[in-house]
Amino acid sequence: MFAVDNLTVSVGPQARPIDIVDRVSFSILRGEVLGLVGESGCGKSMTSLAAMGLLPKPGPRIRSGRVLLDGADVTRLEPWQRVEAGHDAMAMIFQEPMTSLNPVRRVGDQIVEAVRVREQISAAAAKERARELLELVRIPDAALQLSAYPHQLSGGMRQRVMIAIALATRPRVLIADEPTTALDVTVQFQILGLLRELCVRFDIAMLFITHDMGVIAQLADRVAVMYAGRIVETAAVKDLFAAPNHPYSRSLMACMPIRGAGTARLRTISGQAPQPGSMLAGCAFAARCPEARESCRSVAPAHLESAAGHEVLCSYPVTDGRPW
Amino acid sequence: MVTGETILTVEGLRLHFDVRRGGRHLQVRAVDDVSLSLREREVLGIVGESGSGKTTVGRSIMRLAQPQAGRVVFRGRDVLRQGGEGLNDLRLRIRMVFQDPYASLNPRRSIGDSVAEAGDINGVFTGRADRQRRIAESLTNVGLDPSLAGRYPHELSGGQRQRVGIARAILPVPDVVIADEPVSALDVSIQAQVLNLLSDLRERLGLSMILISHDIGVIGHMSDRVAVMYMGRIVEFGEAREVIDRPSHPYTVALMAAVPKPDPSLRIAGTIAASEPPSQFDRPEGCAYAPRCPLANDRCRVEAPVLRPVGTQVVACHNALPG
Numbered sequence: 001m002f003a004v005d006n007l008t009v010s011v012g013p014q015a016r017p018i019d020i021v022d023r024v025s026f027s028i029l030r031g032e033v034l035g036l037v038g039e040s041g042c043g044k045s046m047t048s049l050a051a052m053g054l055l056p057k058p059g060p061r062i063r064s065g066r067v068l069l070d071g072a073d074v075t076r077l078e079p080w081q082r083v084e085a086g087h088d089a090m091a092m093i094f095q096e097p098m099t100s101l102n103p104v105r106r107v108g109d110q111i112v113e114a115v116r117v118r119e120q121i122s123a124a125a126a127k128e129r130a131r132e133l134l135e136l137v138r139i140p141d142a143a144l145q146l147s148a149y150p151h152q153l154s155g156g157m158r159q160r161v162m163i164a165i166a167l168a169t170r171p172r173v174l175i176a177d178e179p180t181t182a183l184d185v186t187v188q189f190q191i192l193g194l195l196r197e198l199c200v201r202f203d204i205a206m207l208f209i210t211h212d213m214g215v216i217a218q219l220a221d222r223v224a225v226m227y228a229g230r231i232v233e234t235a236a237v238k239d240l241f242a243a244p245n246h247p248y249s250r251s252l253m254a255c256m257p258i259r260g261a262g263t264a265r266l267r268t269i270s271g272q273a274p275q276p277g278s279m280l281a282g283c284a285f286a287a288r289c290p291e292a293r294e295s296c297r298s299v300a301p302a303h304l305e306s307a308a309g310h311e312v313l314c315s316y317p318v319t320d321g322r323p324w
Numbered sequence: 325m326v327t328g329e330t331i332l333t334v335e336g337l338r339l340h341f342d343v344r345r346g347g348r349h350l351q352v353r354a355v356d357d358v359s360l361s362l363r364e365r366e367v368l369g370i371v372g373e374s375g376s377g378k379t380t381v382g383r384s385i386m387r388l389a390q391p392q393a394g395r396v397v398f399r400g401r402d403v404l405r406q407g408g409e410g411l412n413d414l415r416l417r418i419r420m421v422f423q424d425p426y427a428s429l430n431p432r433r434s435i436g437d438s439v440a441e442a443g444d445i446n447g448v449f450t451g452r453a454d455r456q457r458r459i460a461e462s463l464t465n466v467g468l469d470p471s472l473a474g475r476y477p478h479e480l481s482g483g484q485r486q487r488v489g490i491a492r493a494i495l496p497v498p499d500v501v502i503a504d505e506p507v508s509a510l511d512v513s514i515q516a517q518v519l520n521l522l523s524d525l526r527e528r529l530g531l532s533m534i535l536i537s538h539d540i541g542v543i544g545h546m547s548d549r550v551a552v553m554y555m556g557r558i559v560e561f562g563e564a565r566e567v568i569d570r571p572s573h574p575y576t577v578a579l580m581a582a583v584p585k586p587d588p589s590l591r592i593a594g595t596i597a598a599s600e601p602p603s604q605f606d607r608p609e610g611c612a613y614a615p616r617c618p619l620a621n622d623r624c625r626v627e628a629p630v631l632r633p634v635g636t637q638v639v640a641c642h643n644a645l646p647g
Contacts, residue, residue: 039511040482155374184373184538189582211511214584218591237588255516256586257545265523266516266545272481 002090002173002205003027007065009043009050011276017063018277021047022229024065028205030172033196035220035237036209037252041273043229044209048175051207052092053079069173083117091166095178097158101150107134107161108146114168133164137194156187160194167198174199177209192219213253217241222309225249228273228284235310245306245317247291250324283315291316328364331532332385332418332500335359337394339380343605350605354380355391356556362500367526367533369547369564371540371579375604376553378536382502385534386420387411398500412446419493423505425485429477436473439463439492448496462491465528466521483514487521494525501525504536519546540583544568552576555604555612562637572639575613611642619643 007024010017021043028034038044049055051067067075074087082088094100102110111130134142137160150158159179166174176195180188196219199206208219216223216237223240225233225248233246244250254267271288286296293316301315339355355377362368370378383389385396387403396403398418406414422428429438436459449455460470466487477485486506493501503522507515519542526533537543543550550567552560552575560573571577602608602615611629614620623642634644
């Protein structure tokens with residue numbers, strides 16, 4: 001199991017830290033997909049970088065909380081220390097494969113490199129494994145494509161190569177940060193199907209980060225909705241879509257343009273998310289919340305369990321089953 | 325919707341790029357024999373994957389790309405043959421909103437100067453006071469505070485910047501606005517605000533609009549009529565409701581099926597057969613969609629289908645599904 005426990009990531013001076021990820025907790029079982037959804041700047045990517053030990057330096061730092069991989073605390077370990085300690089069964093794929101791949105090295109060599117980080121095997125054996133990995137992610141003519149350079153592949157194929165590199169280390173945890181956002185819907189569809197299949201087949205715990213509620217509905221088993229650095233709602237995917245409890249989750253769903261709805265006005269969320277550091281007392285969403293009451297502006301909300309496995313960070317969650 | 329006379333027509337537009345790859349001369353048929361018409365006060369949606377040519381069509385109408393063949397006629401004037409004064413005037417009548425509000429604003433110019441730029445170049449303003457008034461009016465029209473005129477792009481959020489992009493498009497009170505992926509760089513909550521704004525402006529200023537997007541949700545929500553493009557050609561064209569809800573071309577059907585629906589009960593199990601788009605460089609003989617098409621037969625692989633009426637839409641497919 002992979003767990004993040006009360007994780008806080010901060011920027012700014014030690015004496016006056018600004019929390020960009022604030023007391024975030026979640027856990028993912030093997031074979032399960034947790035979708036982390038939120039808008040830009042909500043802290044979802046920082047959460048994933050902190051979990052991977054990849055926070056940029058100098059810059060944001062983990063102020064408190066823990067990252068647990070199968071019970072081992074890896075919070076303070078650098079990536080190389082994780083490898084030495086044997087806690088390196090985590091991999092990550094990013095939004096833009098072209099910037100993650102080395103443009104002047106053949107994709108086969110890049111996969112071989114990842115294979116040999118973990119396994120002390122001969123070059124020939126590693127190359128054979130690289131070919132298997134390309135077949136696994138369904139790249140046609142895998143043996144031939146080993147010698148391709150990244151620019152010779154389409155966006156979807158590059159993302160498949162990234163997935164192959166991630167799988168090369170035989171991860172138990174896979175973090176995917178908006179891996180399909182830059183792709184066409186038809187290609188996205190295939191990559192989502194591939195990720196789900198691999199996750200089940202290799203018993204991988206996957207954290208899938210996206211801003212797209214549609215993608216969440218298609219892929220995730222459970223969902224965590226993030227707003228202004230905090231997780232405001234966690235639920236099984238069908239429970240969240242059936243009855244979102246947090247007013248922010250409800251608003252996010254309501255403002256999606258849905259086909260066939262005609263040209264009626266879209267619902268919107270007024271205003272903007274607060275800047276980190278400018279947050280006042282009370283609930284961070286209060287200023288934009290259609291359900292906000294006076295006390296929301298002064299009293300910080302607490303986590304409530306509105307149903308089994310359905311947690312919400314709101315003083316007045318919507319639990320009466322109103323449609324969104 | 326309230327739509328009337330045709331305001332803009334595109335006939336037989338063709339734009340091929342010559343490229344060199346590995347010493348070979350290759351040709352990309354970015355736009356291949358595209359014809360369209362835009363009616364007064366209508367929103368015409370163009371949807372397709374990346375590389376389908378939808379942006380090149382928009383840029384050709386603006387004369388930002390030079391097509392090799394075809395005609396673009398705006399209110400009886402041949403757009404592709406305008407030069408000098410005529411072209412300047414045309415670019416006040418037809419305006420464009422771009423995708424990336426970060427890249428399309430000059431970081432060293434104030435918001436007011438950016439919004440007024442087209443007016444400044446064309447001597448639209450009668451004086452300083454008129455210029456200020458028109459800038460303020462434009463900003464108010466897009467829901468921004470006129471005091472933002474003195475600010476710079478880096479001081480604004482993404483949503484505000486896209487509003488500025490729209491403000492500069494509507495300053496000369498154009499007839500046609502071409503919006504190329506106007507919301508794809510924005511968060512969903514902001515996206516809804518900007519789409520509502522575009523709808524409002526269409527009503528208030530009586531604009532006709534060409535909306536280019538890869539997002540069928542956005543296109544279906546905003547458009548009166550929709551053109552679906554695939555590898556440089558229109559493969560289906562018709563009323564939005566028909567095209568979106570009862571697609572006839574197998575490509576439109578696949579495109580609709582691939583959109584992730586926000587409903588976990590409609591989850592698609594397992595993997596799907598749909599493959600990736602073929603390379604731009606070796607466009608298949610016959611129908612360009614045939615290699616990916618579940619309905620393709622021998623005829624599709626040799627004979628390129630032409631647009632023909634199927635039900636209420638026009639469809640380029642030998643085996644078009646009847647709605």
